[in-house]
Amino acid sequence: MQKFTEHTGIVVPLDSANIDTDQIIPKQFLLAVDRNGFGKHLFHDWRYLDEEETKPNPDFNLNKKVFAGASILLARDNFGNGSSREHAPWALMGYGIRAVIAPSFADIFYNNALGNGLLPLKLTKEEVDKLFVEVNKEPGVSITISLVNCTVKLRDLTFNFTLDEFRRHCLLEGLDAISLTLEHEDEIARFEKNMESWKAHGVTP
Amino acid sequence: MGKTLYDKIYDSHVIFTQEGELPTLYIDRQLVHEVTSPQAFSGIEAAGRRLHRPDLHLATIDHDISTREQTLEACSPMAREQINALLANTKKFGVKFFGFGDDNQGVVHIIGPQTGFTLPGTTLVCGDSHTATHGAFGALAFGIGTSEVEHVMATQTLKQGRLKTMKIECTGRLQQGVYAKDLILAIISKLTTAGGTGYAVEFCGEAVRALSMEGRMTLSNMAIEFGAKAGMIAPDETTFAYLKGKMYAPKGEEFEEACEYWKTLKSDEDAHFDATVTIDASTLEPYVTWGTNPGQGAPISALVPFPHDFADVTEQKSCQKALEYIALRSGDPLIGTPVDYVFIGSCTNGRIEDFREAAKVLKGHKIAPNIQLALAVPGSGLVKRIAEEEGLDKIFKDAGFEWRNPGCSMCLAMNDDKAPPKVRVASTSNRNFVGRQGKDSRTHLMSPATAAACAIKGCLCDVREFL
Numbered sequence: 001m002q003k004f005t006e007h008t009g010i011v012v013p014l015d016s017a018n019i020d021t022d023q024i025i026p027k028q029f030l031l032a033v034d035r036n037g038f039g040k041h042l043f044h045d046w047r048y049l050d051e052e053e054t055k056p057n058p059d060f061n062l063n064k065k066v067f068a069g070a071s072i073l074l075a076r077d078n079f080g081n082g083s084s085r086e087h088a089p090w091a092l093m094g095y096g097i098r099a100v101i102a103p104s105f106a107d108i109f110y111n112n113a114l115g116n117g118l119l120p121l122k123l124t125k126e127e128v129d130k131l132f133v134e135v136n137k138e139p140g141v142s143i144t145i146s147l148v149n150c151t152v153k154l155r156d157l158t159f160n161f162t163l164d165e166f167r168r169h170c171l172l173e174g175l176d177a178i179s180l181t182l183e184h185e186d187e188i189a190r191f192e193k194n195m196e197s198w199k200a201h202g203v204t205p
Numbered sequence: 206m207g208k209t210l211y212d213k214i215y216d217s218h219v220i221f222t223q224e225g226e227l228p229t230l231y232i233d234r235q236l237v238h239e240v241t242s243p244q245a246f247s248g249i250e251a252a253g254r255r256l257h258r259p260d261l262h263l264a265t266i267d268h269d270i271s272t273r274e275q276t277l278e279a280c281s282p283m284a285r286e287q288i289n290a291l292l293a294n295t296k297k298f299g300v301k302f303f304g305f306g307d308d309n310q311g312v313v314h315i316i317g318p319q320t321g322f323t324l325p326g327t328t329l330v331c332g333d334s335h336t337a338t339h340g341a342f343g344a345l346a347f348g349i350g351t352s353e354v355e356h357v358m359a360t361q362t363l364k365q366g367r368l369k370t371m372k373i374e375c376t377g378r379l380q381q382g383v384y385a386k387d388l389i390l391a392i393i394s395k396l397t398t399a400g401g402t403g404y405a406v407e408f409c410g411e412a413v414r415a416l417s418m419e420g421r422m423t424l425s426n427m428a429i430e431f432g433a434k435a436g437m438i439a440p441d442e443t444t445f446a447y448l449k450g451k452m453y454a455p456k457g458e459e460f461e462e463a464c465e466y467w468k469t470l471k472s473d474e475d476a477h478f479d480a481t482v483t484i485d486a487s488t489l490e491p492y493v494t495w496g497t498n499p500g501q502g503a504p505i506s507a508l509v510p511f512p513h514d515f516a517d518v519t520e521q522k523s524c525q526k527a528l529e530y531i532a533l534r535s536g537d538p539l540i541g542t543p544v545d546y547v548f549i550g551s552c553t554n555g556r557i558e559d560f561r562e563a564a565k566v567l568k569g570h571k572i573a574p575n576i577q578l579a580l581a582v583p584g585s586g587l588v589k590r591i592a593e594e595e596g597l598d599k600i601f602k603d604a605g606f607e608w609r610n611p612g613c614s615m616c617l618a619m620n621d622d623k624a625p626p627k628v629r630v631a632s633t634s635n636r637n638f639v640g641r642q643g644k645d646s647r648t649h650l651m652s653p654a655t656a657a658a659c660a661i662k663g664c665l666c667d668v669r670e671f672l
Contacts, residue, residue, distance in 0.1 A: 017519045017522075017523060018398060018399070018498055018523065020498075020638050022636070022638045022639070022640060022641055023638070023639065023640075026640060027617050027618065027619045028619070030240050030268075030269075030619065031240075031269060031281070031283035031284060031286075031287060031619070032243075032283070032287075033243035033244070033247070033286060033287060033290050034243075034244060034247065035244050035351075045639070045640050045644065051644070076519060077399060077519060078398060078399040078402065078432070081398055081399065081432065081498075082334065082636065082638060083333075083334050083617075084241070084332055084333055084334040084336075084348035084349060084350055085240075085241065085350070086241070086244075086332075086350035086351040086352060089350075104399065104402065106399070106402060106432060107402055107403065107432065107434045108334055108347075108348055108349065108350060108429075108434065111349070111350060111353065112350035112351075112352065112353075115350060115352040115353065116352065164227070164366070165225055166225055166226040166227055166364075167227075169225070177352070177356055177364070178252070178254070178355065178356050178359045178360060181229060181356065181359075181360045181362055181364070182359070182360060184220070184221060184223075184229065187220055187221045188220055188231070188257075188360065188361065188362060191220045191231055192231075192361075195231075196462075196463070196466070197455075197459060198324075198455035198459045198460070198462060198463040198466075199233055199324065199326070199327060199463075201453070201455065202258065202259075202260020202261055203260050203261070203262070203263055203301045203322065203453060204260060204301065205295070205296075205299055205300065205301045205302065
């Protein structure tokens with residue numbers, strides 16, 4: 001997994017609540033067997049005027065020159081609700097987004113983001129409001145996120161955030177979750193030995 | 206203090222808790238489908254790993270297959286690639302796979318229960334958010350992303366923090382013409398799409414007890430639509446009767462033993478819930494959605510809301526945007542809104558009971574001339590076969606419906622079952638998001654009986670006039 005320690009980048013605002021995974025990456029792009037190539041389809045329906053993605057929608061923030069190269073997304077409540085598709089964080093990461101700042105996230109998206117080195121960063125509603133005000137005042141402004149100190153800085157504004165300590169550790173170190181679990185193979189085997197028989201029956205091909 | 210149903214299952218699955226880590230839970234079952242598994246299998250292969258317990262996995266194809274014909278050729282080239290990948294992967298890693306033509310091919314959340322793979326007291330996951338469906342059996346079931354799918358494949362475990370608990374008590378009995386789907390739409394409208402975020406929900410009360418397993422699955426299925434990862438129902442005699450004799454359910458003495466344990470799977474009298482919601486099921490009308498998220502629903506007799514009906518500014522904006530998209534005018538009655546397409550199916554409402562209820566309404570009627578397409582898509586090969594044995598297919602076809610093969614179909618429109626721009630769909634599926642059933646399509650969620658009534662009238666209507 002890609003590490004996240006400290007990141008400075010342009011923040012692009014998307015002033016909507018309930019941005020669902022169908023908007024982040026529509027289903028027609030889920031027809032793939034690898035993890036790459038989703039970035040160009042990120043926010044397809046909003047970002048392009050045509051299905052073939054040849055005509056960028058000039059009104060959509062990601063297409064505005066001032067937000068070119070943006071790597072931090074600012075949004076409202078319940079970001080990532082809907083489907084469990086991990087293609088959503090893959091598309092965001094593929095585009096170059098490293099962190100999403102919002103007051104709240106849908107549970108499955110939140111987990112999926114963390115598992116991919118994309119930081120879902122929760123601030124309070126008021127703090128997110130303030131960031132929207134600042135970004136609207138100065139489009140293209142950069143902010144700095146430190147996962148080491150758990151801070152978000154925009155000029156003289158500093159906000160603190162929290163993240164589950166284990167999740168934070170994994171992100172900081174870029175740890176592979178499967179390897180970590182496999183260190184406990186013995187405990188898993190012991191647990192399986194004690195399983196009730198009605199539950200333990202497997203299915204054979 | 207007593208424990209909730211959720212806590213009982215959670216606690217019995219904690220393998221270990223490493224200092225400073227989330228607890229590691231044993232995962233008893235994983236369902237696999239073609240869209241969210243290829244990257245997990247290739248991750249396993251790239252790392253030179255194997256599946257820890259391939260026999261605790263079950264795979265089928267549903268999301269992007271054709272419902273016109275049960276062949277690879279009828280699927281799109283990219284879908285074909287995903288189906289072939291699943292075929293190859295299940296063979297290579299020793300996972301049971303149900304393909305075209307099998308009774309047990311179909312929507313994963315219908316296959317798990319109908320085979321008895323889904324059992325009370327188990328933890329069950331799948332790379333699909335509607336995995337909450339299996340909570341209807343008193344299982345702890347939730348949707349996960351592909352990295353977690355791979356983690357379960359490799360270790361049969363997941364790291365999971367304890368969720369908060371919410372009790373949703375549904376008092377009274379549903380009236381005639383009002384179904385589990387109406388109940389869940391009413392609950393989501395009350396709680397909003399994020400009201401359950403961070404919670405494991407338990408549905409209980411007289412109205413839930415009275416539901417069949419099919420109805421309970423409809424209820425649990427949409428827990429995720431108000432943000433709850435899991436939507437559980439304590440198992441009872443209805444559950445045991447459903448499971449008895451199912452292919453993968455325990456047999457004989459073992460079944461009796463399991464039942465004894467399953468009977469203990471209910472929240473204790475003095476269990477603490479972090480939140481409690483009560484809803485009077487006896488006063489509910491049939492529900493339909495008017496907006497672009499499942500929380501934007503109303504009783505069928507309601508008028509289209511005004512943005513200022515909502516207290517919250519975000520909700521107001523969301524209402525306005527939704528009405529622009531769906532082309533409804535505040536203050537107009539919902540009843541009478543013309544409909545173009547009808548879709549009956551999905552993991553929410555693609556079970557045998559759903560087709561029986563819709564057929565009761567449709568019998569002896571024709572769909573209205575303005576209905577351009579009416580699709581009936583059984584959730585599995587078995588549902589299709591039973592429906593045909595009962596002659597339901599004939600009722601649907603005589604009314605003017607197309608009787609299709611099992612798959613997810615127009616619920617998410619990943620195959621060629623799509624609604625064109627501006628087309629209004631009366632749909633028994635679970636999401637009315639912008640573009641969900643096709644770019645710029647307009648979705649109204651409802652029960653199968655209401656969808657059947659809308660097909661006959663050609664517009665949104667109250668199904669009770671047909672009962």
